[in-house]
Amino acid sequence: MKAIGIALLIVGFNLKACAETNNLPQWFLQSFSSLKLEKQYKVIQPCKPAFLEADFNGDKQNDIAVQIIDLKSKKRGLLIINGGQNNYFIFGCGKKFADETFSDTNWLNGWRVFKSRYAYKPTFNTDGDITGSKRVNLKFPAISIYSREDGDEIAGQYIYWNNNKYISTHQGE
Structure with missing residues (x-):
């Protein structure tokens, strides 16, 4: 009886995972x-x-971003597949983010589409301390990934298209 209960529990988790994956658009799953x-x-x-x-990326087709894990390294990251194209981009999963030193998004506990037309990129001194910020104009929606503490976004990244490629910029502490 206990074995049947465990089997049903496993099947239930697998069905839930499949149901959540099935919510992804068909074109994304095919790509x-x-x-x-x-x-x-x-x-x-x-x-x-x-x-x-x-x-x-401003091509008039919706793109999809998902969180992924590398099956070998177990490092986490993001995958963007551009709609209408078979182009994909990976951030993390053992690959460094542009201009950053980390390659794993295991710290990420929140994300959203960032629709503001601009963001602020911090400027750093040689010691790595934040000395100010520079305004970055965003032509298209960006992806905001962040870590929360006591319900507030404390640090993270914006990932955005700059007309040629996806780049990321540090946000917060």
Whole structure:
């Protein structure tokens, strides 16, 4: 009887994971499969929403961002697949973010589509201390990933398209 209960519990978790993955648009699932990304990565959903959808690169088609984990290194990251294209971009999962020293988003516990037309990129001195900020104009929605403490966003990254590629900029402490 105990074995049946455990089996049902496992099936229930698997069905829940499948249901959440099935909420992803069909084109995304087809791209993920045709790019053979499932051989190296698994889509995970550690925080809500399960995925982000917006026209991140300005081509008039919605793109999808999901959180993933590298199956070998177990490092976490983000995957963006551009809608209408079979282009994908990975941040983390053992690959360094542009201009950053980290390669794992295991600290991430919140994310959202950032729709403001500008953000502020911190400027640093040679010791790594923040000395000010520089305004960055955003032509398209960005992805805001962040760490929370006591319900407040304390640090994170904006990932945005600069007309040529996705780049990221540090935010917060």
